[in-house]
Amino acid sequence: MKKVLLTASILLITALPATANAQSVQAKPIYNGQELAQNKVKTSPGTIGQITNYLNDKTGKFITVTGHGLAKTDQSEIILSITKSTKIIDSKGKKVSLKKIIEDKKTVKAFYDPKITKSLPAHGEALKLVVQKQDFTGINGTISEVNESGIVVEGTDIYTTHKDKIVLHFADKAQILDQNGNAIKVSAIKPGMTVKAFYGPAVTMSIPAQSTTNYVVVNLATKEVVQEEAVGTNGIITNVADKKFTVIGNSMKKGGVDYVILSVDENTQIVDQAGKSLSLESLKSDVRVEAYYGEMMTMIYPAQTHAEKIIVKETEHNKVEGTIVSLNSTKKDQLYINVSSDQNANNDVILNILKDTKVVSLLGLGTELRAGMKITAYHSPMMTKSLPGITNAEIVIVTFDDKVVTP
Numbered sequence: 002m003k004k005v006l007l008t009a010s011i012l013l014i015t016a017l018p019a020t021a022n023a024q025s026v027q028a029k030p031i032y033n034g035q036e037l038a039q040n041k042v043k044t045s046p047g048t049i050g051q052i053t054n055y056l057n058d059k060t061g062k063f064i065t066v067t068g069h070g071l072a073k074t075d076q077s078e079i080i081l082s083i084t085k086s087t088k089i090i091d092s093k094g095k096k097v098s099l100k101k102i103i104e105d106k107k108t109v110k111a112f113y114d115p116k117i118t119k120s121l122p123a124h125g126e127a128l129k130l131v132v133q134k135q136d137f138t139g140i141n142g143t144i145s146e147v148n149e150s151g152i153v154v155e156g157t158d159i160y161t162t163h164k165d166k167i168v169l170h171f172a173d174k175a176q177i178l179d180q181n182g183n184a185i186k187v188s189a190i191k192p193g194m195t196v197k198a199f200y201g202p203a204v205t206m207s208i209p210a211q212s213t214t215n216y217v218v219v220n221l222a223t224k225e226v227v228q229e230e231a232v233g234t235n236g237i238i239t240n241v242a243d244k245k246f247t248v249i250g251n252s253m254k255k256g257g258v259d260y261v262i263l264s265v266d267e268n269t270q271i272v273d274q275a276g277k278s279l280s281l282e283s284l285k286s287d288v289r290v291e292a293y294y295g296e297m298m299t300m301i302y303p304a305q306t307h308a309e310k311i312i313v314k315e316t317e318h319n320k321v322e323g324t325i326v327s328l329n330s331t332k333k334d335q336l337y338i339n340v341s342s343d344q345n346a347n348n349d350v351i352l353n354i355l356k357d358t359k360v361v362s363l364l365g366l367g368t369e370l371r372a373g374m375k376i377t378a379y380h381s382p383m384m385t386k387s388l389p390g391i392t393n394a395e396i397v398i399v400t401f402d403d404k405v406v407t408p
Contacts, residue, residue: 081127233293327372
């Protein structure tokens with residue numbers, strides 16, 4: 002497990018310049034339309050994001066800005082014509098090359114004339130591009146986990162189209178909106194909802210990566226994904242031995258067990274989440290899977306049966322191995338884990354044992370957890386920045402108990 006403390010880096014979304022107060026009763030003359038253009042910028046809509054397309058031909062120069070609107074009614078994506086009147090500057094007012102902005106993938110605030118087309122994306126005329134001091138990136142995806150401090154998102158990077166998974170911590174003044182642009186509370190967000198979120202510039206090198214977000218749009222109307230109508234287990238492969246795969250997790254809605262040993266042969270269908278066929282080599286320890294099987298299985302513990310279909314997901318990197326230590330500082334339903342059972346306290350963690358936490362003993366001792374036991378635990382990617390870090394345990398496997406006398 003990699004535990005990297007994220008130094009929160011908040012992307013400041015600055016407000017539009019306020020309209021200047023009139024200091025004289027005498028109207029100022031307008032020279033070459035410059036003052037009129039300046040007033041238009043002050044009252045114009047805007048989009049903040051990256052330039053995702055550039056066209057320069059006989060019809061003119063055009064850019065596509067993809068990100069989010071500065072106001073509720075502004076465009077999240079817009080195609081803008083670049084004219085001789087378009088100002089392209091940095092945050093200090095210094096002129097910047099459009100080519101340089103595109104090459105460096107800089108974040109810009111694009112202000113445009115309110116007269117835009119009704120097409121998708123809309124077309125309009127750029128009045129001003131302002132290069133931001135801090136850049137950001139974004140993700141479109143599905144929320145797999147949520148708590149009061151942030152969300153875990155699995156999806157596609159908005160600008161690179163690469164598949165991604167990231168832990169996003171809410172900034173202190175983060176805008177959290179629904180699909181209609183209305184502010185919502187974190188309590189309204191549920192796993193399975195789709196989301197568009199922007200984050201950065203700082204991103205950790207951990208797996209999954211972590212960052213800070215200050216702009217999140219959640220689709221509260223997302224329909225729940227219905228699982229396949231079959232008996233099975235949604236969990237993690239915790240052991241592989243001679244074409245037998247131990248899976249621990251949650252049973253499917255139609256039925257199944259949370260701890261099962263599956264035999265796999267040429268009749269087992271192995272696919273990824275897109276339905277593409279995979280080889281037996283894709284089934285490894287620490288890989289998340291949806292395993293489907295028949296209702297007939299052995300009457301022993303753990304149950305054993307033949308796998309009819311296995312859907313391979315991502316490899317789970319949030320895993321610790323160590324010894325449970327008794328400490329007065331831990332609360333009820335918390336375990337202090339001496340990771341690697343060594344003398345280094347800097348890599349230790351505290352696990353919250355929730356009602357949904359699966360506890361399995363390879364020694365057949367039930368679900369009791371106590372000091373001295375050696376365990377393997379899979380946990381949430383969301384962890385506090387404290388030392389030791391605190392996180393929620395998903396699966397805890399007891400591998401050794403010093404109170405048990407082996408023959």
